[in-house]
Amino acid sequence: MASRSAAAPRWLLPFVAAAVLAGAALRLAWPADMEWKADEQQMYALAGDLARGGPLPWVGMSSGVGTRNPGMSVWAFAAVWRAFDVRSPLGLGRAVMTLNAAALLGLLAFALTRRREEREGWLWAAALGAANPGALQLQRKIWAQSILPLPTLAFLAAFAHRRTIAGAFLWGLLGACLGQVHMSGFFLAFGVALWTALLDRGGRAEEKAPVRWGTWLAGSAVGALPLVPWARAVLLAPGGAPARSLAHVQELGFWRDWLLDLGGLQLQYSLRRDYPAFLAGPRVLGFPTYGALALQTALLAAVVAALILGARALLRGSSLRERLLSASTASLLQNGTFLVMGAAITLSGIKARPHYLLVAFPLTYLWLARLALWHAAGRKLLAASCALYLALSGAFLLHVHRHGGAPGGDYGRSWMAQRR
16 A cells, blocks of 8 residues: 655654654663563573684574574674673673664664655654554564564665665575574565565556566575575474464464554563553552553554544545555555565464564554555654654553563563562
8 A cells, every 4th residue: 555645744854753763762771671581591692602602503592383493593693792792691682772773763764765755654664663662672682583673674675676686686685584583584575575576567667677586586595595404403303393273373463463563552462460550550659640551542542543544545545456556665565564474474374473573673663654644634643653652662661660570471570680
């Protein structure tokens, strides 16, 4: 789907820049409150061993579907370790947070390079992605998928230059590598490639050059070379295939998590039993204010209104087929993710999890923004959603800071709380 091309208001760029800077600051705030559970501890140990000169592993940590991730998930963290001269878990956590803050600034710069008719959608995607509480929580972890936003941004930039030799090669190379950092990347790369193959015919005058599919394939093949020893050690071994179930197909978990994330509700996954206490906060003189509940309620109202009004305006417009099947860079990326990646994960029978969306950052928010912009009230609803995201993100960080993490949830006790 493509959004309206009306000129963006003058306040948009300062608003987006402020949201991006605020999101970067939140990622860097209270680094000692980071999660420090078995997964984070294991990744720290594996990356440290490789960074200190240990043997190159072809296999990484076990994934949520039972199959162990490729070794590149460890290589990436070892590279971060060396680049930031890590000396402690806190140092590695700070490095991840810094990389993700840098990814936000890079995303803003990327948005500004887009064509005028696409630029506003990308700007809103940068603002919403920077502010979203679920994205914030996931981008402050020593976890393979937590370092994906920066390489995903490079993937998006390469895709935008898919008609050049260098761009197509890097698009293929990075797609193969994303899947080796976390296997959700394979689904993203497949979804974008298939949707592009179906729709991108170079219809615009400035896009008569074809997509360099041969070069893309070459890049994909080079990037996939480390998968050969991994496949032999994992996929071809007894019990190495991912766990699958028809029940997971029926859950439609990918699209469920997509909508929950837009509504700011993914914090439930991290906080779990502590979520009601979070909604009751912040506490003043020991009494609950239910400020977070008010923020969450207002956010849901704004996002639902943006979705409904945007969809109604889109469906009522002329040339609906052209709008839905647009071959613009933004449309190919967001629809290849929402439709094909979502269908591939669902039909595979594996259990979808909220963090699988992180490899597609910020395409979830691009989808929301471009849909909302079809309606005249879209900008106001997006601005309200962004402000509410930021407020809810701040409330979340304050909650885990005051409570030493979320002992009753997946978040667990924070690194600092465990050292007391």
